Amino acid sequence: MANVVFNEPLCKGCALCVSVCPKKIVSLSKRSNEKGYFVAEVKDMSLCIGCAACALMCPDVVIEVSR
Amino acid sequence: MSERILMKGNEAVAEAAVRGGCRYFFGYPITPQNEIPEYMSKRLPEVGGAFIQAESEVSAINMVYGAAGAGGRAMTSSSSPGISLKQEGISYIAGAELPCVIVNMVRSGPGLGGILPSQGDYFQSVKGGGHGDYRMLVYGPASIQEAVDITYKAFEKAEKYRIPVMILGDGVLGQMMEPVVLPEMTDIASIPVKEWATDGTKSGKDRRIINSLYIEADVLEGMNNKFAALYERMKAETACETYLADDAEIILTAFGITARIAKSAVDILRESGVKAGLIRPITLYPFPSDIYAQYAAKKTVKQFITLELNLGQMVEDVRLAVNGAKPVDFYGRSGGNIMSPEETVQQVLKKIK
Amino acid sequence: MQKVFQKSALLTDTPFHYCPGCTHGISHRITAEALEELGGKQGIIGVAPVGCAVFAYNYFNCDIQQAAHGRAPAVASGIKRVCPDKIVFAYQGDGDLASIGMAETVHAAARGENITIIFINNAIYGMTGGQMAPTTLIGQKSTTSQGGRTAALQGNPIRICEMLATLDGASYIARVSLHDLKSVVAAKKAVKKAFDYQVAGKGFSLVEILSTCPTNWGMTPENSMEYVKNEMTKVYPLGVFKEV
CATH class of the missing domain: 3.40.50.920 (Rossmann fold)
Known part of the structure; x- marks a missing residue:
């Protein structure tokens, strides 16, 4: 059981989280935030192992991880 | 009251600063003001203060910025070419509303000029030698006793208005000897606590920021208007x-x-x-x-x-x-x-x- | 479930102004976390530079002074004299630290100032729009070396860590990177160690962080990371250059 929460208004869609996820479950959505960036998301949270790789790589401290 | 003693101008100014509460001095050698940093290098450690011979005048004035911002009574001295180098820092100090004392024992210019006395830095001192709309409180003492009395009170004035105070002497004032009566040592504990200083005692919403950057035009104009009002109030010091x-x-x-x-x-x-x-x-x-x-x-x-x-x-x-x-x-x-x-x-x- | 990652209390809620994928944000995070891990008993005073990190005072949740371009080590030295028991750190970019502020950097290290400098080397002037930095690689294009930097025309890149490691006043000098997860974790350890050295009163510490500038490099954030890994680390090898 793990969960990641994206603070979407802060996301800049840089996709560094996408590049480091060992489970390849993070992707950029088709949804843009107020700044106009396509925000990162996890479609199937059941696959998340809560390793926090995405959060450690995120330059904007967008992601909170629970396990 | 202490007795009259014979002192060289530069050394008298340095001792007056210490007695006025100066505990931090950052300088760089240049004739004809060298006795000020020399004196401070020996004197400040005796009173629990600190002296750094900086790598340049540029660095020295920025050490003053840091120390003044942290709440210390900080000072630097130089002579004309060195004061030119300090101008950027002086502008930042004025912009960040920091109190400090700067002594310029003026030598003749322009350029490397000569080491003999001059008053060629008047414009630079009173018209704002650095960039932007700022002013300093500038004194032009005519005797060593007057220089002592002004220096002694300079930190109080600097803190009252949160501005750099400049003491504009010259090679004669720095190098000659005259009898002076030195003021009493200021009790450091009596100096009011600076509520704005970045002394590392606050965090979170109470944290303090020393800054002169205002990206929005209206905010910066507001600061400039605040400074204009301050300089108007400063006329009381005339x-x-x-x-x-x-x-x-x-x-x-x-x-x-x-x-x-x-x-x-x-x-x-x-x-x-x-x-x-x-x-x-x-x-x-x-x-x-x-x-x-x-x-x-x-x-x-x-x-x-x-x-x-x-x-x-x-x-x-x-x-x-x-x-x-x-x-x-x-x-x-x-x-x-x-x-x-x-x-x-x-x-x-x-x-x- | 327990939180395994959340934002450090030493970062404010102000969103970073940095471009998408810029590693300044990661550097801010690891610096804040390393400071937080010191325990918060000592007060902290930061010094912000001129350059992309000029607004650092909006992000670190501690007392901060904003310094003139390149003067952060001098400002930090002044602060440390007044507050010798506080943690004093400067956060500077390559133009700030290795070009206009080189004298301040070298002499703060030589004096053994008990301060910590976080040095962001992204091999370019970001804030002003991509001009050549003292650390720009040979062959790297910038708006003031448009055909690519050449040694003959623009001179050679400067290796700060190697240079500072020769100084007796330096206590801990390390170069780290942020190009992948492993390097980010190592970078934070190095930053923490630098602060530990300051707490122990050992003198000048500096961590150089190889960083990206996707906007001015004209690369995606991911490709920028590859550039750091494949090109920058060749010129700027990672490692500890001084440890006393």
């Missing part, structure tokens, strides 16, 4: 000496060391029947314009003659203050040369209309 000016027809005017020569010239002129007097600004910024205007309005006053160790700088402020009411003439020497009282008298007699 100080000026007059000598035999009440019935004078010819008003000599000079600041700092030149004013002492002018005073002798007034005496000689009086002896030869010329009704001469003297106006000596003690604060160069704020400039005592009102005093000049008052004398300019007097029917007895026929003419002003400004004396300076430069090619004519303060004379512009005198002309602005006199505002065309009376003629304002100028006589100056430069390159490190100093006019004698007799030479001054001759020049004054030539210029009298």
Whole structure:
């Protein structure tokens, strides 16, 4: 059981989280935030192992991880 | 009260600063002010303070910025080319509303110039030598005792207005010896706590920021307007000496060391029947314009003659203050040369209309 | 479930102004976390530079002074004299630290100032729009080396860590990177160690962080990371250059 929460208004869609996820479950959505960036998301949270790789790589401290 | 002792100007200024609460000094060697950092390097550790011989004047003034921002009574000194290097830092200090004291024992310029005394840094000091709309409280002491008294109070003034205070001396003032009475040592514990200082004691919403960056035009204009109001309030510090000016027809005017020569010239002129007097600004910024205007309005006053160790700088402020009411003439020497009282008298007699 | 990652209390809620994928944000995070891990008993005073990180005072949740361009080590030295028991750190970029502020950097290290500098080397002037930095690689294009930097025309890149490691006043000098997860974790350890050295009173510590500038490099954030890994680390090898 793990969960990641994206603070979407802060996301800049840089996709560094996408590049480091060992489970390849993070992707950029088709949804843009107020700044106009396509925000990162996890479609199937059941696959998340809560390793926090995405959060450690995120330059904007967008992601909170629970396990 | 302590006894009268004989001291060199630079050392007297340094001791006065320590007694005024200065605990942090950052300097770089340049003639003719070297005795100030030399004295401070020995003296400050004795009173629990710190001295750094910086790698440059640029670095020294930025150490002052850091120390002043952290709440310390910080000071630097230099002479003309070194003060030029400090200008960026002085502008930042003014912009960040930090109190500090800067001593300039002026030497002759431009460029590397010479090591002999001059008053060629008047414009730089009073018109804002660095970038942007800022001013300093600028003093032009004429004796070592006056320099001591001004330096002693300078930190209090700097903290009152949160501005850099400049003491504009010259090579003569720094190098000569005169008897002085030194003031009592300030009790550091009595200095009010600075609620704005970045001393690492606060965090979160109470944390403090020292900054001069305002990206939004309206916010920056607001700061500039705040500074303008501050400089208006600072006019309360205006100080000026007059000598035999009440019935004078010819008003000599000079600041700092030149004013002492002018005073002798007034005496000689009086002896030869010329009704001469003297106006000596003690604060160069704020400039005592009102005093000049008052004398300019007097029917007895026929003419002003400004004396300076430069090619004519303060004379512009005198002309602005006199505002065309009376003629304002100028006589100056430069390159490190100093006019004698007799030479001054001759020049004054030539210029009298 | 327990939180395994959340934002450090030493970062404010102000969103970073940095471009998408810029590693300044990661550097801010690891610096804040390393400071937080010191325990918060000592007060902290930061110094912000001129350059992209000029607004660092909005992000670090501690007392901060904003310094003139390149002067952060001098400002930090002044602060440390007044507050010798506080943690004092400067956060500077390559133009700030290695070009206009080189004298301040070298002499703060030589004096053994008990301060910590976080040095962001992204080989370019970011804030002003991509001009050549003292650390720009040979062959790297910038707006003032448009055909690519050449040694003959623009001179050679400067290796700060190697240079500072020769100084007796330096206590801990390390170069780290942020190009992948492993390097980010190592970078934070190095930053923490630098602060530990300051707490122990050992003198000058500096961590150089190889960073990206996707906007001015004209690369995606991911490709920028590859550039750091494949090109920058060749010129700027990672490692500890001084440890006393």
